[in-house]
Amino acid sequence: MGEQYTILVALSNPAAVEQLLRTASDLAIRHDGRIHAIAIEHKPVNSPFLLFSDEHIVSEYAEESTRLLERAESVSDVPITTDLRVDSDVPGAIRDVVDEVDADVLLMGWRERASTADAVLGTSVDPVLRRPPCDVLVERMGTVADGVDTVLVPTVGGPHAGLASDVAAAIAAMNGARVTVLSVMTDEGPMADRGTAQRRLRRAAASFPAVPVDQRLVDAPSSATGILEAAAEHDLIVLGATGTGLVRPPVIGSVADAVGREAECPVIIAKRRAESRVDRLLERVGSLSGSVRASPEGGRRRR
Numbered sequence: 690m691g692e693q694y695t696i697l698v699a700l701s702n703p704a705a706v707e708q709l710l711r712t713a714s715d716l717a718i719r720h721d722g723r724i725h726a727i728a729i730e731h732k733p734v735n736s737p738f739l740l741f742s743d744e745h746i747v748s749e750y751a752e753e754s755t756r757l758l759e760r761a762e763s764v765s766d767v768p769i770t771t772d773l774r775v776d777s778d779v780p781g782a783i784r785d786v787v788d789e790v791d792a793d794v795l796l797m798g799w800r801e802r803a804s805t806a807d808a809v810l811g812t813s814v815d816p817v818l819r820r821p822p823c824d825v826l827v828e829r830m831g832t833v834a835d836g837v838d839t840v841l842v843p844t845v846g847g848p849h850a851g852l853a854s855d856v857a858a859a860i861a862a863m864n865g866a867r868v869t870v871l872s873v874m875t876d877e878g879p880m881a882d883r884g885t886a887q888r889r890l891r892r893a894a895a896s897f898p899a900v901p902v903d904q905r906l907v908d909a910p911s912s913a914t915g916i917l918e919a920a921a922e923h924d925l926i927v928l929g930a931t932g933t934g935l936v937r938p939p940v941i942g943s944v945a946d947a948v949g950r951e952a953e954c955p956v957i958i959a960k961r962r963a964e965s966r967v968d969r970l971l972e973r974v975g976s977l978s979g980s981v982r983a984s985p986e987g988g989r990r991r992r
Contacts, residue, residue, distance in 0.1 A: 693721075693723055694722030694723070695722055695724075695791060695792045695793050695794075696716055696722060696723070696725070696792070696793065696796055697724075697725050697726075697727065697787060697790060697792035697794070697796070697823075698710065698713050698726045698727070698761065698796045699728075699729070699795065699796070699797045700726055700728045700757045700761060701728065701757075701798075701813075702830060703756070703757060703760070704830065705798040706757060706760045706761055706764065707764050708798070708828065708955075709796055709798055709828060710761055710764045710765050711764075712856075712860065713767075713796050714767050715862075715863040716794065716796075716855075716859045716860075718767060718859070719855075719859035719863070720793075720859075722767070722793070723767060723769065724768070724769040725769070725772065725786070725792065726758055726761040726762075726765075726772070727758075727772045727774060727783070727786050728755075728757045728758050728771075728772075728774070729773075729774045729775070729776055729783070730754055730773070730775045730776075731777070731779055754773050755773065758771040772786060779813040780817050783797075783813075783817055784817070784822045787823050792822075793823060794823060794824045794825070794826060795821070795822070795824070795826070796825075796826045797817070797825070797826070797827050797828070798828050799814050799827050799828075799829060799949075821961070824852050824960070824961050824962055825959070825962075826852075826958070826960075827957070828955065828956070828957045828958075829955060829956045836924065837861075837864040837866045837924045838864070838865075838866050838924055839867050839868075839869060840857050840860060840861050840866050840867070840869070840924065840926075841868075841869050841871060841916070841919055841920055841922075841923040841927070842854060842857045842870050842926075842927050842928065843871045843915075843916045843919075843928045843948075844870055844872045844889045844890055847930070847931060848929075848961055849929030849930045849959050849961050850893065850929040851896070851929075852959040852960070852961050853929040853957075853958075854893065854896040854897065854927075856927050856957060856959055857897075857925075858896070858897050858899065858900055860925065861897070861900040862899060866900070866924070866925075867900070867901045867902070867903065868897050868901070868902045869903045869904075869919070869922075870902060870905070871905050871906075871915070871919050872887070872889055872890040872893075872904075872907075873886075873911075873912045873914075873915030873916060874906065874909070875909065875910070875911060875912060876910065883906075886906055887906060890905075890906055891904070911944075912931075912944045913944045913948055916928070916944070917947070920948070920952045920953070920954055921953070924954055925954055925955050925957070926948060926952055926955070926956045927956075927957045927959065928948060928957075928959070929945070929958070929959050929960070930945050930958055930959065931943065
């Protein structure tokens with residue numbers, strides 16, 4: 690990655706700017722980093738806009754995108770740069786910017802329901818999450834807490850748990866919040882063993898040395914059920930993506946999907962970039978085959 694920790698924030702919804710920039714600012718302050726915000730004007734391959742140059746589209750038709758970036762600059766608590774792009778492939782454009790700015794983390798928002806039946810979080814979000822070009826955070830839009838006093842971090846395990854803990858620690862530290870590390874005992878699987886659940890709970894709690902932490906072990910029919918029951922007492926949930934798959938990796942996994950859709954408080958789901966050679970190769974193949982390119986402070990959050 691680059692010399693300075695960089696959070697790339699993809700903006701598309703005016704109502705989400707403040708929420709995303711608060712999260713990005715907390716993370717940037719924790720890592721002495723910076724923010725790069727982008728907005729992408731979509732130029733569909735079958736649109737008359739193909740007749741116009743990108744410069745003409747930006748000057749004549751990108752007023753909303755320009756306002757998004759101006760708003761991001763006004764609310765950011767850390768150094769920020771902005772970028773307005775025109776592209777027929779939004780996920781591809783996001784990947785390009787990740788490479789160009791050498792982003793450490795990409796932050797995107799999603800609505801409670803995807804716009805199409807075959808999309809989990811959205812047609813622009815899903816392709817990026819299947820093969821993350823860097824560590825990725827997705828934050829559900831539309832649920833805004835009055836403040837963050839308690840952060841719930843379920844210990845669902847897996848390769849994405851460390852990223853989730855890092856994000857939760859950043860938000861808790863900046864807001865003077867308390868973290869609850871949760872382990873859910875289920876009737877079957879590895880979490881049916883109490884010793885395993887307790888060890889996972891202790892390991893997760895140890896990753897929060899600078900913020901107050903509570904440990905909670907609960908019994909529930911499923912991981913998602915246990916998390917959602919505990920969520921009623923918290924202002925924010927941060928959890929790692931769940932589920933695995935080599936040929937077609939899941940977008941975020943069934944547990945994270947259920948929590949993200951059903952929790953009443955804001956939810957951030959973390960997914961690390963795959964580091965194996967096989968996963969990087971599949972990431973590249975998936976990016977090429979799945980796209981058609983037509984042109985080259987405390988208590989201050991979520992008020």
